[in-house]
Amino acid sequence: MRPCRTVMEPSNHVYVRLACMTSSSYPMVSVLRTRHTGYLLFTSLLGRLPGAMAALAIVQLVHSTSGDFAFAGLITAVYVVAGAVGQPLLSRLIDRIGQVAVLAVSGILSFLAFTGMALTLDPAPGAAVALAAAAGIFTPPLEPALRALWPRLVSPGPQLKAAFSLDAGAQEIIFILGPLLTVAGIAVFGPVGNLLFAGGLGLIGALAFILNPAPQAASRQRRGDVAAHNGIRSPILNPAVARVAAFTFGIGVPVGALTIVATASEAARADAGLAGWILAVNAVGALIGATVVGIRPLGSTPERLLTLCGILLAVGYLPLAVTALPTWAYVVAAGISGLMLPPTLGQVFERISQLSPPAALTEANGWVVSAMTLGVGAGTLVAGVIVGASGTSAVMWIVLLAFALTALLSLIALPSRSFPAR
Known part of the structure; x- marks a missing residue:
């Protein structure tokens, strides 16, 4: 897990020294070379794409049906606020029972809510608003899940600082790709299919994330320490x-x-x-x-x-x-x-x-x-x-x-x- 370690074989001392110098000089490179980090970062970003796609996707879908921009603003706001409410609640659940179960169930429920919203928006707008709230509340908390894993995966100090900076910078990629994928999704699948496309990317990212051994190990530890969590406010x-x-x-x-x-x-x-x-x-x-x-x-x-x-x-x-x-x-x-x-x-x-x-x-x-x-x-x-x-x-x-x-x-x-x- 650490960027360098002591090796007993004398013949390797020059290589180890150079590796340690490289890790200390370029912490970001060391983070990316650490086992699991690249995979977890990529799948986390994939699962978080709906957050960068949903607002534009919802507005475009409403515009293609009723054309009511006031309603488009309402349903988008419901989705965003519900997501802000759901993230700490689901994250608290992760701290109690582990990442695997929470991310899997929330990913499935969010995808189903996206699907229901897309299909009911025209015939039943009231139901679509409720489903937008469900899609937001059950958004898989991949951001907090990954950040809780960073201290487990990399060494404290410069490497951990680099990991957090890498995480923060990678978010910008989401907000560059999100609108582009929305435009492409509408062109290929239409406004309704595009919303399903966005929800599907979130589900795939969440499921791929929990297939990694790191979230699974964290979940096993949480299940073993349930008693220790009960007294934590x-x-x-x-x-x-x-x-x-x-x-x-x-x-x-x-x-x-x-x-x-x-x-x-x-x-x-x-x-x-x-x-x-x-x-x-x-x-x-x-x-x-x-x-x-x-x-x-x-x-x-x-x-x-x-x-x-x-x-x-x-x-x-x-x-x-x-x-x-x-x-x-x-x-x-x-x-x-x-x-x-x-x-x-x-x-x-x-x-x-x-x-x-x-x-x-x-x-x-x-x-x-x-x-x-x-x-x-x-x-x-x-x-x-x-x-x-x-x-x-x-x-x-x-x-x-x-x-x-x-x-x-x-x-x-x-x-x-x-x-x-x-």
């Missing part, structure tokens, strides 16, 4: 974990607002396709940020770095308030705004792993996932309301408000206000 009741969750909500706000900012900027400049470029370049910036900290992890502790990273992330969005920038410069600014997201999320994941006992680590990560989801949703909702009321000229104020809220919530993660992990 929810980690969100730990003030330190609650503060990290609030901090994570704050960094989600500008991420959500960016969708509206990009769309409004496209309309204001009458430049078709600009919104897509803004969002794509922002994702590229995030991938660059993830790669940099994956190769050279930040040296200090997450307790000390959280506030700094959060404020730098907020500052990175400020250039987008200068709406008079030339189009090319505005797109570059969008890339800069994405740089700090993976490093910041990496610190969040590492801090949560420090604050939570192993028996509650999946649930703690589930709360963080929900906080980020709600932050993104709040940013999108509020920004949309502001643009709807004031027009595209409100972009500057949206960016400034998102900056202020993110910077303010970053302050609650200051070390002087933290609490002990136990």
